Amino acid sequence: xxxxxxxxVCLTFVTxxxxxxxxxxxxxxxxxxxxxxRVAYHNLEYLTKNFPGRLIGSPNSIAGLKFFKDxxxxxxxxxxxxxxxxxxxxxxxxxxxxxxxxxxxxxxxRTDALGTSLSTPKTGIIxxxxxxxGLEELEKxxxxxxxxxxxxxxxxxxxxxxxxxxxxxxxxxxxAHGPAEAAKYGAAGAIVxxxxxxxxxxxxxxxxxxxxxxxxxxxxxxxxxAANRLSQELKENPKTKVRIFVAARDLxxxxxxxxxxxxxxxxxxxxxxIIGGHIDSWFNTAGAHDDGAGCVMxxxxxxxFKEMKIPNKRTIxxxxxxxxxxxxxxxxxxxxxxxxxxxxxxxxxxxxxxxFTPESFTVDASDSIVRNVQNxxxxxxxxxxxxxxxxxxxxxxxxxxxxGIPLISYVTDPQRYFDMHHSxxxxxxxxxxxxxxxxxxxxxxxxxxxxxxGVE
Amino acid sequence: xxxxxxxxVCLTFVTxxxxxxxxxxxxxxxxxxxxxxRVAYHNLEYLTKNFPGRLIGSPNSIAGLKFFKDxxxxxxxxxxxxxxxxxxxxxxxxxxxxxxxxxxxxxxxRTDALGTSLSTPKTGIIxxxxxxxGLEELEKxxxxxxxxxxxxxxxxxxxxxxxxxxxxxxxxxxxAHGPAEAAKYGAAGAIVxxxxxxxxxxxxxxxxxxxxxxxxxxxxxxxxxAANRLSQELKENPKTKVRIFVAARDLxxxxxxxxxxxxxxxxxxxxxxIIGGHIDSWFNTAGAHDDGAGCVMxxxxxxxFKEMKIPNKRTIxxxxxxxxxxxxxxxxxxxxxxxxxxxxxxxxxxxxxxxFTPESFTVDASDSIVRNVQNxxxxxxxxxxxxxxxxxxxxxxxxxxxxGIPLISYVTDPQRYFDMHHSxxxxxxxxxxxxxxxxxxxxxxxxxxxxxxGVE
Numbered sequence: 001x002x003x004x005x006x007x008x009v010c011l012t013f014v015t016x017x018x019x020x021x022x023x024x025x026x027x028x029x030x031x032x033x034x035x036x037x038r039v040a041y042h043n044l045e046y047l048t049k050n051f052p053g054r055l056i057g058s059p060n061s062i063a064g065l066k067f068f069k070d071x072x073x074x075x076x077x078x079x080x081x082x083x084x085x086x087x088x089x090x091x092x093x094x095x096x097x098x099x100x101x102x103x104x105x106x107x108x109x110r111t112d113a114l115g116t117s118l119s120t121p122k123t124g125i126i127x128x129x130x131x132x133x134g135l136e137e138l139e140k141x142x143x144x145x146x147x148x149x150x151x152x153x154x155x156x157x158x159x160x161x162x163x164x165x166x167x168x169x170x171x172x173x174x175x176a177h178g179p180a181e182a183a184k185y186g187a188a189g190a191i192v193x194x195x196x197x198x199x200x201x202x203x204x205x206x207x208x209x210x211x212x213x214x215x216x217x218x219x220x221x222x223x224x225x226a227a228n229r230l231s232q233e234l235k236e237n238p239k240t241k242v243r244i245f246v247a248a249r250d251l252x253x254x255x256x257x258x259x260x261x262x263x264x265x266x267x268x269x270x271x272x273x274i275i276g277g278h279i280d281s282w283f284n285t286a287g288a289h290d291d292g293a294g295c296v297m298x299x300x301x302x303x304x305f306k307e308m309k310i311p312n313k314r315t316i317x318x319x320x321x322x323x324x325x326x327x328x329x330x331x332x333x334x335x336x337x338x339x340x341x342x343x344x345x346x347x348x349x350x351x352x353x354x355x356f357t358p359e360s361f362t363v364d365a366s367d368s369i370v371r372n373v374q375n376x377x378x379x380x381x382x383x384x385x386x387x388x389x390x391x392x393x394x395x396x397x398x399x400x401x402x403x404g405i406p407l408i409s410y411v412t413d414p415q416r417y418f419d420m421h422h423s424x425x426x427x428x429x430x431x432x433x434x435x436x437x438x439x440x441x442x443x444x445x446x447x448x449x450x451x452x453x454g455v456e
Numbered sequence: 457x458x459x460x461x462x463x464x465v466c467l468t469f470v471t472x473x474x475x476x477x478x479x480x481x482x483x484x485x486x487x488x489x490x491x492x493x494r495v496a497y498h499n500l501e502y503l504t505k506n507f508p509g510r511l512i513g514s515p516n517s518i519a520g521l522k523f524f525k526d527x528x529x530x531x532x533x534x535x536x537x538x539x540x541x542x543x544x545x546x547x548x549x550x551x552x553x554x555x556x557x558x559x560x561x562x563x564x565x566r567t568d569a570l571g572t573s574l575s576t577p578k579t580g581i582i583x584x585x586x587x588x589x590g591l592e593e594l595e596k597x598x599x600x601x602x603x604x605x606x607x608x609x610x611x612x613x614x615x616x617x618x619x620x621x622x623x624x625x626x627x628x629x630x631x632a633h634g635p636a637e638a639a640k641y642g643a644a645g646a647i648v649x650x651x652x653x654x655x656x657x658x659x660x661x662x663x664x665x666x667x668x669x670x671x672x673x674x675x676x677x678x679x680x681x682a683a684n685r686l687s688q689e690l691k692e693n694p695k696t697k698v699r700i701f702v703a704a705r706d707l708x709x710x711x712x713x714x715x716x717x718x719x720x721x722x723x724x725x726x727x728x729x730i731i732g733g734h735i736d737s738w739f740n741t742a743g744a745h746d747d748g749a750g751c752v753m754x755x756x757x758x759x760x761f762k763e764m765k766i767p768n769k770r771t772i773x774x775x776x777x778x779x780x781x782x783x784x785x786x787x788x789x790x791x792x793x794x795x796x797x798x799x800x801x802x803x804x805x806x807x808x809x810x811x812f813t814p815e816s817f818t819v820d821a822s823d824s825i826v827r828n829v830q831n832x833x834x835x836x837x838x839x840x841x842x843x844x845x846x847x848x849x850x851x852x853x854x855x856x857x858x859x860g861i862p863l864i865s866y867v868t869d870p871q872r873y874f875d876m877h878h879s880x881x882x883x884x885x886x887x888x889x890x891x892x893x894x895x896x897x898x899x900x901x902x903x904x905x906x907x908x909x910g911v912e
Binding site: 031032035036159160162164197198357382383384386413415416419432433434435437438 | 487488491492615616618620653654813838839840842869871872875888889890891893894
């Protein structure tokens with residue numbers, strides 16, 4: 001049995017060896033197509049400049065989807081449609097934080113409300129500030145010290161993580177759960193230091209979660225520069241107050257969509273290779289890296305398959321998801337839709353780490369499937385894919401896990417991502433067309449290899 | 457003998473294995489220091505904002521060196537001095553290219569003179585344009601068709617190279633040798649499409665070489681957008697003329713300097729590990745990536761050794777070279793200075809590929825030394841160093857090759873480099889502090905390992 005296995009391994013190697021030259025040459029052709037193209041780059045420019053602030057429920061989120069729908073119709077795909085679903089949502093109209101110094105002067109702190117923040121009265125809320133470095137401090141301080149105050153979560157994202165996503169993971173509990181926890185101790189509001197290692201004056205927003213029975217309070221992100229300023233003032237004058245103001249609206253039921261576009265497989269049309277990103281962005285940003293880039297990069301895969309007349313055995317299906325940012329309702333709605341249809345896709349790949357230099361793919365699947373995908377790494381190495389390893393597939397495709405299919409995430413160089421993340425700084429001029437195109441080439445190549453060889 | 461070698465290899469492995477954990481932990485400490493630091497970042501901001509346009513012979517090139525000299529004095533290094541040498545130089549005061557359309561209207565084409573361009577008369581030179589795709593076309597066209605015209609070299613840097621330095625190497629002969637070759641056929645001047653894959657309106661200058669007996673002519677770079685515009689106009693109206701204007705000066709003998717700063721080795725002070733970049737930049741740019749970044753990154757190595765009290769066995773010597781761009785006179789002058797001193801440095805490392813995410817080191821040395829340096833790669837891999845391989849060491853340290861020492865070059869992710877290269881676009885805001893700091897960490901680590909283990 002062992003010998004047989006060894007023989008099979010050897011045979012696989014020989015076969016792989018033979019096809020690798022052909023594959024290498026063809027992959028070079030894919031990159032030759034991608035690297036001279038500006039289609040995805042211009043699509044991203046159009047999307048971000050015409051339809052910024054694409055939060056679920058916003059007109060621009062729908063306009064963005066329609067832009068892609070038109071694009072796919074012009075490409076002449078086999079199918080393109082909007083998959084409708086209902087969701088609740090939330091919208092922010094205005095917000096401000098003002099430091100009220102003891103000497104009577106006021107100092108504005110750059111801010112944006114956090115997703116699902118409660119509104120304040122029109123005149124705002126004025127209260128003393130209690131600065132904490134994390135959620136665990138709340139219990140120690142207790143209701144007596146917190147009640148009626150504005151809790152200021154100020155633990156920075158650490159510079160010393162090599163991977164900035166780890167630094168984010170290390171600090172983001174303050175934004176995600178801090179306001180709800182502070183509310184339990186009677187806080188009048190919460191302000192959170194922006195989730196970025198960059199020292200800048202952009203507020204970086206994001207979702208703050210309140211469970212159904214949680215008391216909701218006004219919650220805002222302030223820029224890292226504003227956070228340093230406030231912290232310094234509090235050291236000098238602990239009784240410093242701030243005035244916070246939020247005008248936001250709950251949208252209890254909206255109709256919205258995911259966009260689906262596909263080119264049917266010529267041999268196994270029922271086996272859909274799903275690729276995609278999310279159309280929505282925070283209200284305060286053009287959403288260029290997050291995640292306009294993911295949308296245009298994965299959409300471009302279909303352009304390349306069509307332009308190069310690659311005879312795809314399996315169906316290549318682009319899904320542009322709504323609402324990754326707030327409630328992840330698009331990913332859930334699409335997975336439900338798939339479950340109800342009784343079909344089972346073949347694999348799903350998500351791009352949601354921006355358009356930086358390619359680094360790797362992570363695969364959420366059985367060990368044997370992970371190994372099979374890893375076998376493609378050698379072909380991708382000349383284009384920057386350092387490794388392929390077991391790991392999470394991404395927020396939008398995660399609900400598809402219940403279908404039992406492999407989930408893949410495209411991973412980029414993480415050094416610059418959080419300079420832009422969820423802020424007005426995430427604009428088209430931060431996109432480098434070569435980095436974007438290298439990503440398209442890597443994703444297209446992986447889809448090509450999965451279509452050709454399968455993953456089992 | 458072979459068995460002995462094998463035994464030695466095994467022992468080395470064991471030793472390396474034992475020390476690797478200790479080294480890993482210490483290297484993490486180096487990165488902990490670097491990643492929270494803003495010293496190099498702020499040095500680069502100060503240098504680029506206060507002293508742009510640091511071409512050899514310019515006051516700012518000297519002011520830049522003095523800035524670093526002061527910095528090293530504040531750091532308290534063991535030695536810091538300016539190493540004087542004489543050179544000729546060249547300076548550009550002004551330049552312009554104007555397209556004179558057949559309908560009488562004028563259209564300015566964004567331009568900068570190429571290094572060593574001859575001046576035009578004050579009224580400029582007006583002539584017809586002959587567009588070529590490369591030097592080999594000149595011979596075919598011959599004197600009859602070229603004489604009195606302005607030759608327009610318009611072969612783009614190809615998008616399809618994965619490594620942009622290869623694309624540069626593929627196209628730069630037009631800028632380096634095109635004008636001198638065109639002059640041999642009687643050209644009145646030469647304009648060259650900017651060396652960038654970016655479609656932008658920045659002229660990207662650089663050196664154009666004329667040998668001692670070559671006829672010199674006015675030579676300029678125009679932006680890629682201007683080049684497309686001119687090319688289009690020539691297709692429609694082949695008799696379109698341009699007016700070129702250059703006001704430049706030869707500087708026959710100037711006194712200038714390299715900067716040398718070192719911390720002496722505690723065990724082998726005579727074995728100097730040289731690290732450095734070049735202070736000079738083109739006249740049209742702040743020179744942030746090229747090569748302010750190299751200067752502040754390698755300078756920061758010395759700060760880290762001092763701050764962390766690393767007991768360096770060998771001397772760590774920073775050399776900030778003058779004149780990488782025009783005549784490479786600083787590198788030659790320093791190598792001559794070393795040769796005359798009768799000393800032999802231990803190794804030299806250059807950083808001149810900007811402050812992008814770290815990718816690798818290349819080593820110009822014997823195979824066995826290359827292998828020894830490659831053994832350090834595993835320790836650097838968590839910080840982004842994909843490989844260490846045999847390759848060139850860099851322009852400034854190349855003249856040290858005659859000393860027979862290993863030359864090392866720090867290599868970065870190449871996708872964005874030529875967007876900025878030799879243009880007014882190479883400003884401080886294009887620097888990401890994390891990418892810069894990751895580079896400092898990698899260079900410091902390699903210097904630390906070379907100091908500790910040697911390269912033989």
